[in-house]
Amino acid sequence: MEMSLEKQLDIxxxxxxxxxxxxxxxxxxxxxxxxxKPLKVKLGLDPSAPDIHLGxxxxxxxxxxxxxxxxxxILIIGDFTGRIxxxxxxxxxxxxxxxxxINKNAETYKKQIFRILDPKRTEVVYNSxxxxxxxxxxxxxxxxxxxxxRILERDDFKKRYEDNQPIGIHEFFYPLMQGYDSVELKAxxxxxxxxxxxxxxxxxxxxxxxxxxxxxxxMMPILEGLDGIMKxxxxxxxxxGVEDSPKEMFGKVMSIKDELIIRYFKLVTQLSNExxxxxxxxxxxxxxxxxxxxxxxxxxxxxxxxxxDAIKAEEEFINIFSKNQMPENIDEIELMVDGDGNYWxxxxxxxxxxxxxxxxxxxxxxxxxxxxxxxxxTEVNIKVENAMVIQxxxxxxxxxxxx
RNA sequence: GGGGAGAUUCCCGAGAGGCUAAAGGGGGCAGACUGUAAAUCUGUUGUCUACGACUUCGCAGGUUCGAAUCCUGCUCUCCCCA
Numbered sequence: 236m237e238m239s240l241e242k243q244l245d246i247x248x249x250x251x252x253x254x255x256x257x258x259x260x261x262x263x264x265x266x267x268x269x270x271x272k273p274l275k276v277k278l279g280l281d282p283s284a285p286d287i288h289l290g291x292x293x294x295x296x297x298x299x300x301x302x303x304x305x306x307x308x309i310l311i312i313g314d315f316t317g318r319i320x321x322x323x324x325x326x327x328x329x330x331x332x333x334x335x336x337i338n339k340n341a342e343t344y345k346k347q348i349f350r351i352l353d354p355k356r357t358e359v360v361y362n363s364x365x366x367x368x369x370x371x372x373x374x375x376x377x378x379x380x381x382x383x384x385r386i387l388e389r390d391d392f393k394k395r396y397e398d399n400q401p402i403g404i405h406e407f408f409y410p411l412m413q414g415y416d417s418v419e420l421k422a423x424x425x426x427x428x429x430x431x432x433x434x435x436x437x438x439x440x441x442x443x444x445x446x447x448x449x450x451x452x453x454m455m456p457i458l459e460g461l462d463g464i465m466k467x468x469x470x471x472x473x474x475x476g477v478e479d480s481p482k483e484m485f486g487k488v489m490s491i492k493d494e495l496i497i498r499y500f501k502l503v504t505q506l507s508n509e510x511x512x513x514x515x516x517x518x519x520x521x522x523x524x525x526x527x528x529x530x531x532x533x534x535x536x537x538x539x540x541x542x543x544d545a546i547k548a549e550e551e552f553i554n555i556f557s558k559n560q561m562p563e564n565i566d567e568i569e570l571m572v573d574g575d576g577n578y579w580x581x582x583x584x585x586x587x588x589x590x591x592x593x594x595x596x597x598x599x600x601x602x603x604x605x606x607x608x609x610x611x612x613t614e615v616n617i618k619v620e621n622a623m624v625i626q627x628x629x630x631x632x633x634x635x636x637x638x
Numbered sequence: 639g640g641g642g643a644g645a646u647u648c649c650c651g652a653g654a655g656g657c658u659a660a661a662g663g664g665g666g667c668a669g670a671c672u673g674u675a676a677a678u679c680u681g682u683u684g685u686c687u688a689c690g691a692c693u694u695c696g697c698a699g700g701u702u703c704g705a706a707u708c709c710u711g712c713u714c715u716c717c718c719c720a
Contacts, residue, residue: 398716399715399716399717400715400716401714401715401716461675462665463676471665472666485675486675487675488675489674489675489676490674490675490676491675491676492676492677493674493676493677494676495676496676523673523674524673524674524676525673525674525676526673526674528674528676529674552674552675555675556674556675557673557674581688582687590667592684592685592686593685593686593687593688594683594684594685594686594688595667595683597688598667598668598682598683599667599668599682601668601681601682602667602668602669602681602682603668603669604667604668604669627667627668628667628668628669629668629675630675
């Protein structure tokens, strides 16, 4: 199981933005090989947003690699921090989660994470186990291990401070709590995105304060979302979830900007660097990026679903967007028809859930974005018929079932 | 404890008594085009029983024929001094 130092380093380094400090990682690995003792690799998870998306998988893939190298993987569910609520930015305090919600989220998390990691060899722990027992005295002792100036070095604190945005005192405790997790677990390595640098190093410092060997901080890049600018996140709605349907995944991948294709290949697939380089060269030589995007979509769907789903998704995509046909499976919506079955289209669209309001529906209609059975309509009042397919824009469909 | 500044629509940000459902940008949606739900261009972007009506500028009152704009109180945020 144990690979040579060189090989391990090769795998560990791949894709990582920064490893701090590198020489200590080498030492830890040497020791691990010598004593045949796996390293403890830690990753913290926030239980408030239980939908894992490709952005998270960048780090998870790395964790998987450690796992395959025979090291010990520990996932920390940050239920304690989640219970307190983290008011990031603005005045919108994040709602506090109940124990029940957290447990539910944690279960969802595990299910999704185990699409990547091996459940049998992954330890999952909750940080409330130790943090919930902290006395005020313990809190003070922990807080005394750092200074305000140091905390304000953290990027987002610094920005908010400079932009005159509010920062709650309790927010200062987040890095401390996360860092303490490392102390509790005696972690050897902690993974995170580059935005976690401060927190990871805080863990290292705290471990030393508590007389332990400091952990290694390994940072992976932050994946941009579908817009290509902001980081992928659920709240920005620019994400591809690992539980998205093949159809959704396909469409979403096709909507990324062409410039992002290679980066996605590198960060969220297991294709070799050689393969990726070849594609990059072919594109610069003028090959259609669309075809590589299709390959990317199929690769991703293959990872989270399977190859035949990927092919189906591709066919459907081509039918709808290239050939302008209707999809095979359209959501059927039951409609209680009163009287003669005549409807004002904006209202109908709203009832069917294709638009948010009748005003919205009117706008879409005015911009000739409504089709019935594939034909653009120009009449605002229509008579509904059973099995009629109403379409808004290119991708919203509903089949009416009259009750 | 004292003194200043501020809160505007999904977000950022103009507006300083009627011409304001509120400039501009971002985002969203639709259309055109296309090699893609890329890029580009155009339109649109409070709600409704829809050529009209109703509700929105932190919250609650008040002045006025008329308030996002003026007054009072409250809530929240930031800065400076101590």
